[in-house]
Amino acid sequence: MDLLTPELGLFFWTLIAFLAVFLILKKFAWKPILASLGEREKGIADSISAAERIKGEMTQLKSENEKLMVQAREERSVMLKEAKEMKDKIVNEAKEQAKAEANKIIIDAQLQIQQQKMAAMTEVKNEIGTLAIEVAEKILRKQLNSNEGQEAYMSMLSKDIKLN
Amino acid sequence: MNCKRFFSLLVLVFGLFGQPGFSFGQAEGNTAEVAPEGAEGPKKEGINITELVFGHVSDSHEWHFFSTKKENGEESPVAVPLPMIIYQPGTGLKIFSSHHFEDWHHGAEGSLVSNSYEGLHIEKKIKEKVVAEDGSKVYDLSITKNVVSMIIGVVLLLTIMLSASKKYQANGTNAPKGMQNFIEVVIIFIRDEVAIPNLGHNAKKFMPLLLTIFFFIWINNLLGLLPGGANFTGNIAVTAFLALVAFIVMIANSNKHFWSHLLNPPDVPFLVKCLLVLIELMSLIIKPVALMIRLFANMLAGHIVILSVICLIFIFAGISKVVGGVFIPVSLAFSVFMFMLELLVAAIQAFIFANLTAVFLGQSMEGGHDDHHDTEVHHSPKEIIA
Numbered sequence: 001m002d003l004l005t006p007e008l009g010l011f012f013w014t015l016i017a018f019l020a021v022f023l024i025l026k027k028f029a030w031k032p033i034l035a036s037l038g039e040r041e042k043g044i045a046d047s048i049s050a051a052e053r054i055k056g057e058m059t060q061l062k063s064e065n066e067k068l069m070v071q072a073r074e075e076r077s078v079m080l081k082e083a084k085e086m087k088d089k090i091v092n093e094a095k096e097q098a099k100a101e102a103n104k105i106i107i108d109a110q111l112q113i114q115q116q117k118m119a120a121m122t123e124v125k126n127e128i129g130t131l132a133i134e135v136a137e138k139i140l141r142k143q144l145n146s147n148e149g150q151e152a153y154m155s156m157l158s159k160d161i162k163l164n
Numbered sequence: 165m166n167c168k169r170f171f172s173l174l175v176l177v178f179g180l181f182g183q184p185g186f187s188f189g190q191a192e193g194n195t196a197e198v199a200p201e202g203a204e205g206p207k208k209e210g211i212n213i214t215e216l217v218f219g220h221v222s223d224s225h226e227w228h229f230f231s232t233k234k235e236n237g238e239e240s241p242v243a244v245p246l247p248m249i250i251y252q253p254g255t256g257l258k259i260f261s262s263h264h265f266e267d268w269h270h271g272a273e274g275s276l277v278s279n280s281y282e283g284l285h286i287e288k289k290i291k292e293k294v295v296a297e298d299g300s301k302v303y304d305l306s307i308t309k310n311v312v313s314m315i316i317g318v319v320l321l322l323t324i325m326l327s328a329s330k331k332y333q334a335n336g337t338n339a340p341k342g343m344q345n346f347i348e349v350v351i352i353f354i355r356d357e358v359a360i361p362n363l364g365h366n367a368k369k370f371m372p373l374l375l376t377i378f379f380f381i382w383i384n385n386l387l388g389l390l391p392g393g394a395n396f397t398g399n400i401a402v403t404a405f406l407a408l409v410a411f412i413v414m415i416a417n418s419n420k421h422f423w424s425h426l427l428n429p430p431d432v433p434f435l436v437k438c439l440l441v442l443i444e445l446m447s448l449i450i451k452p453v454a455l456m457i458r459l460f461a462n463m464l465a466g467h468i469v470i471l472s473v474i475c476l477i478f479i480f481a482g483i484s485k486v487v488g489g490v491f492i493p494v495s496l497a498f499s500v501f502m503f504m505l506e507l508l509v510a511a512i513q514a515f516i517f518a519n520l521t522a523v524f525l526g527q528s529m530e531g532g533h534d535d536h537h538d539t540e541v542h543h544s545p546k547e548i549i550a
Contacts, residue, residue, distance in 0.1 A: 002222075002289055002290040002291045003218075003221075003222065003290060003291070003400065003464070004400055005291075005400070006399075006400045006401035006404045007223060007291070007304065007308075007399075007401045008303060008304060008305070008401075009249075009303075009304045009305045009306050009308060009311070010223060010308060010310050010311060010399060010401040010402060011401040011402075011404065011405050012305055013305070013307070013311040013314065014311075014314060014401065014402050014405045014406075015405055017311075017314055017315065017318050018376070018380060018405065018406070018409065020318075021318050021321060021322065021376060021380060022372070022373065022376045024322060024326075025321070025322070025325050025326075025372065025375070025376055025379075026372040026373075026376070028326055028329055029325035029326055029328065029329040030325075030371060030372040030375050030376070031372070032329045032332055032333050033325075033328065033329050033332050033347070033348075033351060034351070034355075034368070034371055034372075036332040036333070036335075036336065036337060037332075037348065037351065037352065037355075039336075039337050040337040043337050
């Protein structure tokens with residue numbers, strides 16, 4: 001059929017136009033457009049991967065921070081515990097020392113009191129002895145001053161002897 | 165978003181403005197012709213419609229928009245004469261305007277013959293053919309209606325793409341703006357859906373070709389849909405050339421693996437091998453022929469259907485003016501629907517041509533080491549659809 005036979009003229013002009021369009025667009029349109037599309041896509045992919053990486057780093061940092069925090073908290077509690085123990089120990093030691101000191105002082109005091117008491121007792125005994133001797137001397141002197149006294153005493157002595 | 169807007173604009177232009185204006189322009193001329201002739205009307209109308217439809221879908225040496233009737237009944241066409249470039253081996257190159265051929269008379273076998281000028285005349289059946297008076301060979305390289313339409317398309321294509329390219333270079337890697345948005349969607353679609361699945365790592369090398377084929381066909385398809393536009397992509401010379409490009413690129417890039425499989429299929433008995441090689445060689449030729457016919461037939465058929473639907477108005481008007489008047493909205497609604505469909509077909513055919521070019525290229529280039537299965541799986545369903 002007529003419609004199915006290609007015309008030379010149209011074929012020829014299509015050839016020229018298509019090749020011209022192809023070469024022009026290839027050089028001035030497709031290459032730059034595709035290049036910038038590729039560049040943009042690469043940029044986007046890079047940004048996304050960078051963001052991803054940073055996110056990873058952030059989570060890592062965060063977990064590290066948390067770990068540090070936990071560690072610090074543990075250390076703090078350990079330190080507090082130690083301090084408390086130390087305090088208790090010191091207080092207890094001080095108490096014991098004080099107690100021991102007090103006991104020692106008390107014992108010393110009791111000892112001294114005892115000694116003083118003993119000394120005072122001996123002195124009082126001596127004093128009483130002397131006094132008694134003096135009183136007895138005075139009594140004897142008075143009794144034996146008279147004859148009758150001497151005789152009574154002698155009779156008493158003799159009575160004693162007799163009794164024996 | 166932008167793409168959607170662009171399409172609705174096109175639909176608006178073609179569907180609302182172009183269509184009624186076009187058909188009303190014709191209606192005046194034709195009904196005026198029918199009225200005085202009475203009973204002879206419908207028959208004459210039939211002949212006119214064949215001429216009208218095929219006049220629109222075939223190439224011409226002038227760009228005819230419409231004809232008006234003068235008061236004395238003489239028809240005066242409103243047309244742009246186009247330059248004629250004729251090469252004759254004896255006399256050399258002749259360049260002159262086509263308005264020198266203006267006196268048409270009926271010739272043999274229902275053809276129209278023009279007056280002769282410079283020893284040449286045009287014979288018009290369905291196609292116009294330049295014939296030398298002395299019967300010598302004539303090479304017609306005229307800038308015909310289709311060539312002018314193609315040049316308009318090419319200029320549009322270059323303007324759009326070069327301005328977009330400039331924007332890309334100016335904009336760098338920033339987000340696309342305006343026309344860039346629209347083009348970018350298409351380019352990325354061609355790259356991701358056509359080139360990469362079929363060509364794999366070779367995709368980058370053939371992207372310019374595929375993009376050029378796609379946009380060249382698409383923009384010319386769309387221009388052909390404009391009222392009064394030429395049926396450029398529905399012309400077999402054009403599709404033959406495009407298919408030839410695909411074929412040449414395919415052969416030029418075919419590898420050893422492809423030829424060895426084609427000429428010496430492995431693990432096949434001798435007799436079957438002979439048959440297989442024959443079939444394979446035929447398929448090698450059939451591939452570009454199918455490409456050629458597919459685009460040609462689709463676009464031609466689309467044009468013919470739209471024109472026929474519009475011409476229904478005049479056929480009915482030939483029977484009775486009332487019936488014709490009643491049929492106008494039906495016909496318009498149907499032709500608007502057809503226009504929408506053709507808009508879709510314009511893009512789909514361009515995509516299919518580019519896609520099949522990529523598929524054939526991919527077949528001719530796939531090697532033993534390549535992702536054989538991938539291409540095999542990918543192209544077969546597409547080929548069935550096409």
